[in-house]
Amino acid sequence: MDETHLFFISFFCLLPLIYLVKFLTHQKGKNLPPSPPSIPIIGHLHLINGHAHRVLQHLSSKYGPIMALRFGSRPVVFITSPSAVEECFTKNDIVLANRPLLLSGEYLDYNQSTVGAAPYGQLWRDLRRIMTLELFSTARLKSYTGVREDEVRSLIKNLYRDSFQNFTKVEMRSRIQGLSFNIVMKMIADKRFYGSGIEDLEEASRFRDVIRDVFEVSGASNPGDFIPFLKWIDFQGFEKRLMKLHKKCDRFSQKLIDDIRTKRCGSSSDEGNDMTFIDAMLSLQESEPAYYTDDIIKGNILTLLQAGTDTSSVTIEWAMALLLNHPEVLERARTELDNYIGQERMVEEADLTNLPYIQCIINETLRLFPAGPLLVPHEPSQDCTIGGFDVARGTMVLVNAWAIHRDPIVWDDSLSFKPERFENMANEGYRFIPFGMGRRQCPGSSLANRVMGLALASLIQCFEWERVSNELVRLLEGKGLTMPIDEPLEAMCRVRQRMGHILKEI
Numbered sequence: 117m118d119e120t121h122l123f124f125i126s127f128f129c130l131l132p133l134i135y136l137v138k139f140l141t142h143q144k145g146k147n148l149p150p151s152p153p154s155i156p157i158i159g160h161l162h163l164i165n166g167h168a169h170r171v172l173q174h175l176s177s178k179y180g181p182i183m184a185l186r187f188g189s190r191p192v193v194f195i196t197s198p199s200a201v202e203e204c205f206t207k208n209d210i211v212l213a214n215r216p217l218l219l220s221g222e223y224l225d226y227n228q229s230t231v232g233a234a235p236y237g238q239l240w241r242d243l244r245r246i247m248t249l250e251l252f253s254t255a256r257l258k259s260y261t262g263v264r265e266d267e268v269r270s271l272i273k274n275l276y277r278d279s280f281q282n283f284t285k286v287e288m289r290s291r292i293q294g295l296s297f298n299i300v301m302k303m304i305a306d307k308r309f310y311g312s313g314i315e316d317l318e319e320a321s322r323f324r325d326v327i328r329d330v331f332e333v334s335g336a337s338n339p340g341d342f343i344p345f346l347k348w349i350d351f352q353g354f355e356k357r358l359m360k361l362h363k364k365c366d367r368f369s370q371k372l373i374d375d376i377r378t379k380r381c382g383s384s385s386d387e388g389n390d391m392t393f394i395d396a397m398l399s400l401q402e403s404e405p406a407y408y409t410d411d412i413i414k415g416n417i418l419t420l421l422q423a424g425t426d427t428s429s430v431t432i433e434w435a436m437a438l439l440l441n442h443p444e445v446l447e448r449a450r451t452e453l454d455n456y457i458g459q460e461r462m463v464e465e466a467d468l469t470n471l472p473y474i475q476c477i478i479n480e481t482l483r484l485f486p487a488g489p490l491l492v493p494h495e496p497s498q499d500c501t502i503g504g505f506d507v508a509r510g511t512m513v514l515v516n517a518w519a520i521h522r523d524p525i526v527w528d529d530s531l532s533f534k535p536e537r538f539e540n541m542a543n544e545g546y547r548f549i550p551f552g553m554g555r556r557q558c559p560g561s562s563l564a565n566r567v568m569g570l571a572l573a574s575l576i577q578c579f580e581w582e583r584v585s586n587e588l589v590r591l592l593e594g595k596g597l598t599m600p601i602d603e604p605l606e607a608m609c610r611v612r613q614r615m616g617h618i619l620k621e622i
């Protein structure tokens with residue numbers, strides 16, 4: 117081995133050590149959160165040898181609800197109590213409103229220029245305001261009611277076709293995913309890429325291909341985000357994969373933008389119910405082209421697809437799995453629907469406010485199986501304290517919502533599925549946080565609740581459901597960006613006799 121090689125190897129090995137020494141020097145004399153013993157260079161990464169939320173729950177039971185770990189050279193603090201969550205998102209809310217910079221943020225978030233990844237500042241505020249106004253305001257949500265109802269009807273029609281006489285085994289995941297992707301895509305670009313009636317089959321197939329890759333890559337963790345040396349050598353070719361995926365997504369989203377741009381040339385006004393997210397962004401681009409660039413639009417299209425689709429669909433799938441294991445809950449929900457709606461029509465979105473038990477089922481599902489078990493990472497923009505412990509600027513802060521939702525000190529009979537616990541509960545406080553809290557909490561929660569509520573209510577109202585065998589559905593978490601069920605859900609489905617005449621007409 118020549119001297120140059122030796123120099124580079126020692127340099128790469130020493131660098132994480134230098135980072136560590138620098139970090140430890142900065143932390144000297146501070147009151148740091150408890151932490152398990154660590155290993156040089158990798159820190160505590162070796163401890164995360166299963167589902168992170170489960171491993172961390174176990175560690176917190178030993179080291180406390182505010183626990184410090186080190187993932188390679190990156191300090192990480194885990195929060196596992198409602199009182200610490202409250203402190204994070206009230207007293208420290210602004211300080212914690214930053215996101216850590218990860219490699220995926222460079223490529224899939226166009227250098228952190230999306231609402232989900234941007235640091236707390238003007239760009240984030242502008243994007244958040246635009247989304248609130250153009251996608252999530254009551255008026256905008258109302259204007260898209262028809263889209264959601266059409267998509268849910270299309271799901272129901274599909275199931276009706278497959279199971280109108282006898283109990284038939286149906287696969288649920290792909291159907292529910294199609295529903296939530298179509299709804300979000302209609303809001304973004306007035307297009308649908310799943311199910312029947314697709315206009316451009318080739319574009320739809322390209323979309324599904326891009327989306328599969330996006331979820332696969334963004335669901336995988338990148339060791340290079342924690343051990344800089346691995347980033348430099350592009351360990352496991354992660355950066356190359358991201359670069360390739362970025363190009364693919366970029367081409368796809370550019371085409372969506374260009375199609376809307378062309379359409380807009382022929383029309384004179386931005387008014388109307390079918391104004392999409394891309395329309396709204398292009399209209400802003402006309403007045404500030406250097407700020408609202410195509411790259412900003414493309415990044416945010418991808419963010420909405422990542423944040424707003426699987427989150428709702430995995431929750432509907434978990435809810436259906438729970439209902440199959442709890443027929444008494446299913447029956448009670450059906451009675452609520454029948455009592456309120458009767459036999460002559462299908463449930464509509466406007467009915468949801470009068471169907472509180474359906475919302476209780478959704479809440480209880482989100483409690484036991486939050487789609488983002490560790491929420492989304494935060495990063496303090498300056499040194500702060502949480503629970504009396506010092507947390508340095510640049511530390512990654514993660515909240516273990518999954519563990520808080522299952523904590524027996526916080527919830528009675530915490531592991532049981534009991535939707536009625538949410539009845540008459542005015543405010544769940546900081547112990548129920550499936551959508552996060554504070555400034556960066558999920559802006560899509562009302563949309564998600566409408567989609568999940570209408571889909572679930574329609575599935576319950578129109579069909580009888582049974583498990584495929586006597587055995588309970590296994591409620592095991594799988595891997596992914598959101599927390600899916602291990603195996604795609606299958607169920608036995610049959611049209612309810614009293615609904616047959618209505619379903620025949622849709």
Ligand code: HEM
Nearest residue numbers: 231232423424427428487488491492551552556558560564
């Ligand atoms: C069951 C459904 C959903 C769940 C459980 C969920 C959960 C979350 C969570 C935990 C966060 C991070 C909060 C934090 O930083 O602490 C988040 C952020 C976000 N969600 Fe959702 N979400 C859902 C549906 C949606 C939908 C339907 C959309 C939009 C179409 C959406 C868009 C976003 C965006 C843009 C952010 C980033 C906000 C920011 O950083 O400022 N989500 N969501």
